[in-house]
Amino acid sequence: MIEIKNVTKSFGSLKAVDSVSFGVKxxxxxxxxxxxxxxxxxxxxxxxxxxxxxxEITVNGVDVRKxxxxxxxxxxxxxxxxxxxxxxxxxxIAFFARIRKxxxxxxxxLLEKVGLAGHADKYAxxxxxxxxxxxxxAVALLSGPEVxxxxxxTSNLDARARGEFLSLVREYKDGGKTVLFSSHRxxxxxxxxxxxxxxxxxxxxYEDGPENLKKSxxxxxxxxxxxxxxxxxxxxxxxxxxxxxxxxxxxLGIVVEVGAEDRMKPVRELLACDIPVLDYSVEEASMERxxxxxxxxxx
Amino acid sequence: xxxxxxLLITGKDMRESLKNRWFVLYTVSFSVxxxxxxxxxxxxEIAGFSGYGRTAASLINLVLLFVPLIALVxxxxxxxxxxxxxxxxxxxxxxxxxxxxxxxKFIGVLIPVLFSISLGFGLAGIGVxxxxxxxxxxxxxxxxxxxGLLAAALLSxxxxxxxxxxxxxxxxxxxxxxxxVFIILGDLGIMGTAAVMDLGIEQVFVLAxxxxxxxxxxxxxxxxxxxxxxxxxxxxxxxxTFGREGIIFLLISVMAAWTVVPFIxxxxxxxxxxxxxx
Numbered sequence: 001m002i003e004i005k006n007v008t009k010s011f012g013s014l015k016a017v018d019s020v021s022f023g024v025k026x027x028x029x030x031x032x033x034x035x036x037x038x039x040x041x042x043x044x045x046x047x048x049x050x051x052x053x054x055x056e057i058t059v060n061g062v063d064v065r066k067x068x069x070x071x072x073x074x075x076x077x078x079x080x081x082x083x084x085x086x087x088x089x090x091x092x093i094a095f096f097a098r099i100r101k102x103x104x105x106x107x108x109x110l111l112e113k114v115g116l117a118g119h120a121d122k123y124a125x126x127x128x129x130x131x132x133x134x135x136x137x138a139v140a141l142l143s144g145p146e147v148x149x150x151x152x153x154t155s156n157l158d159a160r161a162r163g164e165f166l167s168l169v170r171e172y173k174d175g176g177k178t179v180l181f182s183s184h185r186x187x188x189x190x191x192x193x194x195x196x197x198x199x200x201x202x203x204x205x206y207e208d209g210p211e212n213l214k215k216s217x218x219x220x221x222x223x224x225x226x227x228x229x230x231x232x233x234x235x236x237x238x239x240x241x242x243x244x245x246x247x248x249x250x251x252l253g254i255v256v257e258v259g260a261e262d263r264m265k266p267v268r269e270l271l272a273c274d275i276p277v278l279d280y281s282v283e284e285a286s287m288e289r290x291x292x293x294x295x296x297x298x299x
Numbered sequence: 300x301x302x303x304x305x306l307l308i309t310g311k312d313m314r315e316s317l318k319n320r321w322f323v324l325y326t327v328s329f330s331v332x333x334x335x336x337x338x339x340x341x342x343x344e345i346a347g348f349s350g351y352g353r354t355a356a357s358l359i360n361l362v363l364l365f366v367p368l369i370a371l372v373x374x375x376x377x378x379x380x381x382x383x384x385x386x387x388x389x390x391x392x393x394x395x396x397x398x399x400x401x402x403x404k405f406i407g408v409l410i411p412v413l414f415s416i417s418l419g420f421g422l423a424g425i426g427v428x429x430x431x432x433x434x435x436x437x438x439x440x441x442x443x444x445x446x447g448l449l450a451a452a453l454l455s456x457x458x459x460x461x462x463x464x465x466x467x468x469x470x471x472x473x474x475x476x477x478x479x480v481f482i483i484l485g486d487l488g489i490m491g492t493a494a495v496m497d498l499g500i501e502q503v504f505v506l507a508x509x510x511x512x513x514x515x516x517x518x519x520x521x522x523x524x525x526x527x528x529x530x531x532x533x534x535x536x537x538x539x540t541f542g543r544e545g546i547i548f549l550l551i552s553v554m555a556a557w558t559v560v561p562f563i564x565x566x567x568x569x570x571x572x573x574x575x576x577x
Contacts, residue, residue, distance in 0.1 A: 048392045050388060050391060050392060068396075069394050069395065069396050070394070072392065072393060072394045073394035077392045077393075079385075079388075079389060079392070081385070082389070083384055083385040083386050083389060084386065084389075085311065085315070085386055086315070086318075095307065095311060096393065098303070098307050099304060099307060099393045099394065099395060100393060100394060101394075
């Protein structure tokens with residue numbers, strides 16, 4: 001549905017997007033991950049034809065550079081921070097409905113769907129951040145585009161609004177539509193994404209399913225082991241001999257780094273040395289650590 | 300190009316202009332001042348003008364002060380403001396072309412500006428009619444027409460400023476500066492240049508018609524008054540060289556060029572050059 005081939009976008013001497021290639025299949029949800037400045041928003045703007053670029057981008061077979069208007073007709077876009085004209089909510093969606101050649105009843109039904117029917121007479125400036133996001137989502141859904149392009153769609157939402165919004169996106173995706181979204185949140189990736197693309201400094205550094213993300217990046221997890229106060233030193237020595245990095249100590253035990261592929265190794269080593277394990281917990285990899293780990297050690 | 304998109308954007312921008320309090324203030328001020336000028340100029344014939352002619356002559360200076368300022372500033376903020384607040388990028392992320400957006404915005408701003416001018420001239424014209432009319436109504440209408448052309452010309456210049464300005468505040472600053480150049484410095488500049496460089500009358504004439512405000516003034520006065528020498532040596536030269544009809548045609552053409560050339564330049568810059576800030 002979306003094909004990106006050797007796309008490069010430079011601003012002067014800075015390569016914001018550097019020879020990026022990947023595809024998004026029809027009906028798939030792809031998460032575009034990366035820290036600030038990785039090139040995610042720039043790439044999204046290239047897909048929309050808002051920026052010049054080198055390389056090739058097609059949306060449902062339409063070349064974005066040659067036919068930007070036709071390409072955008074197939075895309076519903078939700079920017080990171082939606083801004084609207086100083087008009088009433090109903091007038092805003094009616095305006096964009098006419099631009100997008102939507103059916104007459106779509107504005108009303110979409111406002112209902114996103115929970116804004118009761119706020120139709122409010123001006124955009126009177127809407128909260130979450131409401132503006134939902135209005136932007138309603139606009140993006142006008143005329144039923146094949147592709148949704150979401151640029152950090154939940155960055156300005158509270159937890160409840162985020163959950164509601166993600167449900168709406170999931171519903172759209174389950175209807176067979178294609179979604180490309182950028183995000184900082186692992187739980188959104190786990191909830192929505194069929195595949196993940198990770199960008200760092202403009203380059204693509206990872207492309208695969210979300211389940212392999214942490215493993216492929218060789219990320220270490222942090223494990224906390226409660227051995228009791230008397231055996232901390234013995235436990236630390238035993239784990240060090242086994243090649244396990246001891247990260248720190250607390251009152252009752254130690255913190256170590258373990259590979260995602262063998263979380264139970266510290267427990268086995270300690271038991272083999274007759275050191276009791278009173279409690280054991282593993283801290284999942286955070287997005288920050290994933291983004292830090294990307295692009296290093298050859299990944 | 301989808302004409303429906305153009306009309307949609309035109310309608311949106313028209314509504315925004317008519318809701319803009321500064322624009323409403325300008326429209327009301329222009330109309331009120333036009334009526335005050337009508338009342339002040341009523342009575343006996345003045346300097347050979349009466350009725351419509353007297354009112355048109357009185358309105359020339361009002362037009363010179365008001366119309367270029369509102370046209371330049373309105374044009375200057377049209378694109379720069381939307382670019383700055385992010386709505387332009389959002390609009391361009393929809394299935395529209397830059398051509399549709401540009402033309403829609405230009406017409407959407409031009410119509411309210413022309414409406415303001417028409418309202419002022421219309422109210423003053425009705426006032427003259429109620430006082431018994433008289434004078435040259437065609438000269439009055441021609442002055443109104445040239446005012447509209449002046450507005451369109453400087454709106455085009457304002458759009459050039461808007462396309463190249465990243466911020467609305469900067470665009471407004473440039474627009475006000477250009478207003479000073481065209482209106483205040485124009486006459487002084489010509490006189491000063493002519494004196495310092497000892498220019499001939501032909502050269503002074505060329506300098507004068509390079510300024511759309513001067514073009515408006517010369518054309519309006521030439522149509523209003525049978526005595527073109529009130530424009531001084533430049534007026535005498537112009538009429539003797541081109542004839543009265545010829546000079547009027549030339550001045551309208553210059554004003555049309557001032558509308559078309561900046562418009563095309565702004566249009567190409569906006570659409571073809573692809574400003575990366577979008």
